[in-house]
Amino acid sequence: RSTAEKFEFQAEVSRLMDIIINSLYSNKDIFLRELISNASDALDKIRFLSLTDKEILGEGDNTKLEIQIKLDKEKKILSIRDRGIGMTKEDLIKNLGTIAKSGTSAFVEKMQTSGDLNLIGQFGVGFYSVYLVADYVEVISKHNDDKQYVWESKADGAFAISEDTWNEQLGRGTEVRLHLREEAGEYAEESKLKELVKKYSEFINFPINLWASKEVDVEVPADDDESNDEEETSESSSFEEDKEDEEKEEDEEGEKKPKTKKVKETTYEWELLNDVKAIWLRNPREVTDEEYTKFYHSLAKDFSDEKPLAWSHFTAEGDVEFKAVLFVPPKAPHDLYESYYNANKSNLKLYVRRVFISDEFDELLPKYLNFLMGLVDSDTLPLNVSREMLQQHSSLKTIKKKLIRKALDMIRRIAEEDPDESNDNGKKDDDESSDIDEKKGQYAKFWNEFGKSIKLGIIEDATNRNRLAKLLRFESTKSGGKLTSLDQYISRMKSGQKDIFYITGTNKEQLEKSPFLERLTKKNYEVIFFTDPVDEYLMQYLMDYEDKKFQNVSKEGLKLGKDSKDKELKESFKELTKWWKGALANENVDDVKISNRLADTPCVVVTSKYGWSANMERIMQSQTL
Ligand code: ADP
Ligand code: MG
Numbered sequence: 001r002s003t004a005e006k007f008e009f010q011a012e013v014s015r016l017m018d019i020i021i022n023s024l025y026s027n028k029d030i031f032l033r034e035l036i037s038n039a040s041d042a043l044d045k046i047r048f049l050s051l052t053d054k055e056i057l058g059e060g061d062n063t064k065l066e067i068q069i070k071l072d073k074e075k076k077i078l079s080i081r082d083r084g085i086g087m088t089k090e091d092l093i094k095n096l097g098t099i100a101k102s103g104t105s106a107f108v109e110k111m112q113t114s115g116d117l118n119l120i121g122q123f124g125v126g127f128y129s130v131y132l133v134a135d136y137v138e139v140i141s142k143h144n145d146d147k148q149y150v151w152e153s154k155a156d157g158a159f160a161i162s163e164d165t166w167n168e169q170l171g172r173g174t175e176v177r178l179h180l181r182e183e184a185g186e187y188a189e190e191s192k193l194k195e196l197v198k199k200y201s202e203f204i205n206f207p208i209n210l211w212a213s214k215e216v217d218v219e220v221p222a223d224d225d226e227s228n229d230e231e232e233t234s235e236s237s238s239f240e241e242d243k244e245d246e247e248k249e250e251d252e253e254g255e256k257k258p259k260t261k262k263v264k265e266t267t268y269e270w271e272l273l274n275d276v277k278a279i280w281l282r283n284p285r286e287v288t289d290e291e292y293t294k295f296y297h298s299l300a301k302d303f304s305d306e307k308p309l310a311w312s313h314f315t316a317e318g319d320v321e322f323k324a325v326l327f328v329p330p331k332a333p334h335d336l337y338e339s340y341y342n343a344n345k346s347n348l349k350l351y352v353r354r355v356f357i358s359d360e361f362d363e364l365l366p367k368y369l370n371f372l373m374g375l376v377d378s379d380t381l382p383l384n385v386s387r388e389m390l391q392q393h394s395s396l397k398t399i400k401k402k403l404i405r406k407a408l409d410m411i412r413r414i415a416e417e418d419p420d421e422s423n424d425n426g427k428k429d430d431d432e433s434s435d436i437d438e439k440k441g442q443y444a445k446f447w448n449e450f451g452k453s454i455k456l457g458i459i460e461d462a463t464n465r466n467r468l469a470k471l472l473r474f475e476s477t478k479s480g481g482k483l484t485s486l487d488q489y490i491s492r493m494k495s496g497q498k499d500i501f502y503i504t505g506t507n508k509e510q511l512e513k514s515p516f517l518e519r520l521t522k523k524n525y526e527v528i529f530f531t532d533p534v535d536e537y538l539m540q541y542l543m544d545y546e547d548k549k550f551q552n553v554s555k556e557g558l559k560l561g562k563d564s565k566d567k568e569l570k571e572s573f574k575e576l577t578k579w580w581k582g583a584l585a586n587e588n589v590d591d592v593k594i595s596n597r598l599a600d601t602p603c604v605v606v607t608s609k610y611g612w613s614a615n616m617e618r619i620m621q622s623q624t625l
Pocket of ligand 2: 034038
């Protein structure tokens with residue numbers, strides 16, 4: 001079109017589109033759920049705005065918050081339309097091409113290594129998946145603040161925008177029109193679309209309607225001449241209204257009363273494809289594991305086959321009422337610890353009385369629990385206030401407190417149900433139900449993905465420190481290469497042992513050789529290995545557990561059981577230690593003492609009780625470089 005304005009895609013977006021177009025990825029289905037998910041987001045936005053401004057919805061069909069799917073089988077055009085917020089001309093330019101999101105390059109990079117396009121939605125670039133099945137796409141959009149525009153692109157590095165003077169006026173919302181590629185013919189089948197909506201978009205909270213064909217029996221005159229054949233060939237394509245006209249004409253023409261016969265005829269009507277009853281409103285006892293798993297997949301935009309590690313679905317009653325579903329994902333998202341302290345990355349969606357409010361609500365969970373997925377729907381929070389007002393609402397504190405408690409319980413349960421976690425391994429050998437098999441090794445998996453979050457929690461959340469410490473796992477001199485817990489450590493403590501011993505360093509192999517362990521191992525004390533840089537910080541906050549103090553064995557103050565020879569030794573080497581201290585006075589050495597921690601090594605350098613450990617110094621140095 002001559003009036004169209006041309007734009008170039010931002011470079012990363014262009015690369016992404018190239019990858020998609022040339023992809024041999026077989027699961028092209030994913031485009032539909034991405035489009036439906038965008039439609040649903042747009043509907044959520046307009047519904048949210050309408051809470052404080054009723055006018056915004058307009059009238060008539062515009063108030064119907066729904067998604068419509070239509071198919072032109074002949075021309076192979078598939079359209080997905082919503083009555084959501086729509087996009088202004090500027091939105092179209094920015095959102096669909098010129099502004100690359102942070103996820104764009106991350107996704108492009110990921111595609112070059114693993115190539116799993118299924119993850120596209122998680123990176124915030126789901127829209128472009130349309131080019132898996134289409135070679136030409138039009139996005140027609142009408143926002144309340146602007147005229148109707150058409151965005152179009154053949155994915156050749158450029159797109160065009162024109163004011164829409166030729167299509168039907170949408171009123172408000174967006175229609176995405178896919179001109180299907182030759183080889184994507186299967187998506188021009190209603191049955192395929194129905195199957196996909198069932199499979200991927202079950203949990204969309206707006207009605208999804210398909211303009212579906214239906215075979216109906218109609219009575220038509222049965223004469224023996226050729227006109228009959230004509231009628232039969234035309235039936236599959238025409239709409240009912242046309243048909244009725246034809247029939248009437250013939251009726252009038254017929255001299256004799258014609259006999260009638262039944263033929264099949266195609267009519268079209270909207271068919272609702274989903275059940276919009278929200279899963280979280282249902283009784284948890286009536287929701288199956290499979291439904292929770294599917295719900296998780298749709299929330300997380302994670303369509304792998306992996307099950308969430310755990311979930312918790314509950315209703316809170318009392319002053320503050322809400323329902324919530326929380327999930328522990330099977331894997332940490334790619335950017336979990338990226339800019340941990342600045343980013344707003346809660347994965348919890350907030351609803352108030354079934355209306356989606358926001359998925360950027362920091363106030364619901366502390367940062368260290370950002371890896372959880374889920375939603376909260378509260379009846380106590382007010383509906384008709386701005387997001388800012390809501391953020392300050394006093395109920396949020398109560399909700400947060402309960403969510404943390406439930407989340408930590410849920411994580412504890414992963415450990416409790418994991419047969420690998422129990423002390424009496426092998427005891428339940430005869431009880432090998434599939435359920436137990438499924439839970440086996442789940443906590444180690446959790447720890448591997450999210451252990452760091454638990455450690456950050458211990459640092460940040462003083463109130464729940466003890467609960468979090470229970471979730472801590474580590475290896476030790478006695479864990480035999482497996483993970484163990486503080487409770488297990490305590491159960492193995494020697495009689496008379498007061499402290500929990502640990503040592504920090506870069507890796508277990510190095511620590512095992514440390515002279516600091518000599519005497520302790522000889523005397524059969526267990527020592528925890530902390531090898532993660534965050535462990536040093538962790539141990540500055542975790543002072544004790546179940547009335548036992550933590551003792552870094554490379555630091556001053558290590559007390560093993562009393563030895564009668566200690567005093568004697570100290571006395572007889574008094575002169576030597578005194579001389580040595582004097583000799584090292586200019587070397588930053590505070591003291592020289594007789595040690596009871598060594599067995600074979602003659603001497604060792606120990607850090608003071610309140611100073612940094614040698615490992616901490618190493619970490620700090622590597623950070624300031
Ligand atoms: P995401 O949905 O994760 O933001 P997408 O690539 O799917 O990423 O969509 C990009 C952006 O395009 C969306 O954030 C939204 O602003 C806009 N958009 C896409 N589809 C629609 C729609 N149906 N209605 C309104 N805006 C849309
Ligand atoms: Mg999207």
